[in-house]
Amino acid sequence: MPFLSADERQFLEPLARLAYCNPFTPERLELEQAALGDQYEVEEHVAWSRTAPEHTERPNVARLTKRADELSTALRGRLADGRSATSDELRLYEDLVIYALYYRWIATLSPAGVGGHKSAVASAWESFSKEYQHFHRVPGLPAPESTPEHLFACLLQVRRAFRGIFDCILGGSMPAARLRAMVWQSIFTHDMRRYRRVLYDRMADLSTLVTGPSGTGKELVARAIAQSQFVAFDPKTRSLRGKPDQGFVALNLSALSPTLIESELFGHCRGAFTGAAGERSGWLEGCPPHGAVFLDEIGELDPAVQVKLLRVLQNRTFCRLGESAERTFVGKVIAATNRDLAAEMHAGRFRQDLYYRLCSDRIETPSLREQVNDRPEALASLVTLISERVAGPEAEQLAAEVQQWIADHLPPDYPWPGNIRELEQCVRNVLVRREYAPRPNHQTRRPELPGWLAGADAGELTADELLRRYCTAVYARLDNYEQTAKRLGLDRRTVRSKIDQDLLAELRAGAGD
Ligand SMILES: Nc1ncnc2c1ncn2[C@@H]1O[C@H](COP(=O)(O)OP(=O)(O)OP(=O)(O)O)[C@@H](O)[C@H]1O
Structure with missing residues (x-):
């Protein structure tokens, strides 16, 4: 039998x-x-x-x-x-x-x-x-x-x-479902x-490139991949050999100058540049084996830093700024861009070898318009899910108000140029003011560089002015002298003396944008 x-x-x-x-x-x-x-x-x-x-x-x-x-x-x-x-x-x-x-x-x-x-x-x-x-x-x-x-x-x-x-990753349309399936495959492969x-312990060698329009969840995807990496279990201590939720760092490359990107990524030794009072380890050094470094706006990376990043991807080695000792990177690189990277490569602005190295795994995030075209009800279901996050038990009522507002004020083919980020903004605006004002010529791509760095891009700033602006920008984000000083590898007094109050007020006013 x-x-x-x-x-x-x-x-x-x-x-x-x-x-x-x-x-x-x-x-x-x-x-x-x-x-x-x-x-x-x-x-x-x-x-x-x-x-x-x-x-x-x-x-x-x-x-x-x-x-x-x-x-x-x-x-x-x-x-x-x-x-x-x-x-x-x-x-x-x-x-x-x-x-x-x-x-x-x-x-x-x-x-x-x-x-x-x-x-x-x-x-x-x-x-x-x-x-x-x-x-x-x-x-x-x-x-x-x-x-x-x-x-x-x-x-x-x-x-x-x-x-x-x-x-x-929200959304009840086919493009959203495909995105979830692709993220799963990035983590586990198809087999x-x-x-x-x-x-299971080799996936860090495969970098992931996330492309798609602004506000479509590229960082969200990167975070989901990073937090789902394999973490071994130790039966002796009956615990995981690492904290799955503590291995993700995101760096927006369009907001920093090449030197600052290098300092953030690779770290620096004392005196490596003006104001580097102490040594500091970079994100690559602190990343655990199950962690990931997310490089947002990779298309804007300076060619000199592209070479160093390629070395990290090929040999897993790097040096702190101002040092020659080699260190090892053990995590995964996830990069994102809303630029056409292939076109950037053909135009000679992006290294071919780096492009192919980054493309071992690619994910494309769909625009909100694509999702709504696939399934018109996708918009209402997204509004409901976002309302749940914003208004908790009152979500149903808020979602109905938002949908009514959209039906009354926006054309059915409104392009949602800011994608899900814009829809979130719309839900919050309707919650607070009972209305939403879409920008007529909404900019879908970020400006090349934020205003506070524009002078640096044009080569017009002195090193001291650049440092003042950088200190102010980091302080505006962290709101704490101690942490800013630690992050920048400077002492607290130097940070305090560098804060530009006018710029600080400007950055704070723009933070909600
Ligand atoms: N598919 C999605 N599901 C849920 N929330 C989303 C989705 N896509 C975007 N969002 C929300 O929109 C906002 C922007 O997302 P995110 O920063 O990941 O987009 P992005 O594509 O990286 O944007 P950018 O190119 O401007 O950096 C976040 O608040 C995020 O929660």
């Missing part, structure tokens, strides 16, 4: 593929349907879109997990009774156990557990490892492909990635089995 009945095999084969599929693609629904057969319930919403409930709350998933639980127990019993199974049947058994354990222990983790909080992770591990041993310590069963701690770390990562993408076996 075969180890698996035809009916069990019919359930297990799609389930094994389901355990490793991209949850943001329609393939997931097809596999659920194939596994459940007649029991599959057609759901009102397209389940892979953002308008659907979280997958643990879906009736089809509840049916699948119930059957997976029952079957894993039954099959374990058969193995313990000495029934022989083919290698293919054993592989299906292993995938079934992974699916069942994920839904029993990982998918139910609290947000603290998903974020890597020690006690929540430790208690999930306790239950998980017990069950894991129960299903795998069966006489005659070959050792599974992964150790329990590695599998646990991978499943926690899957959960972190799912939550990060599902919660942050999650290979990822679990060999790629």
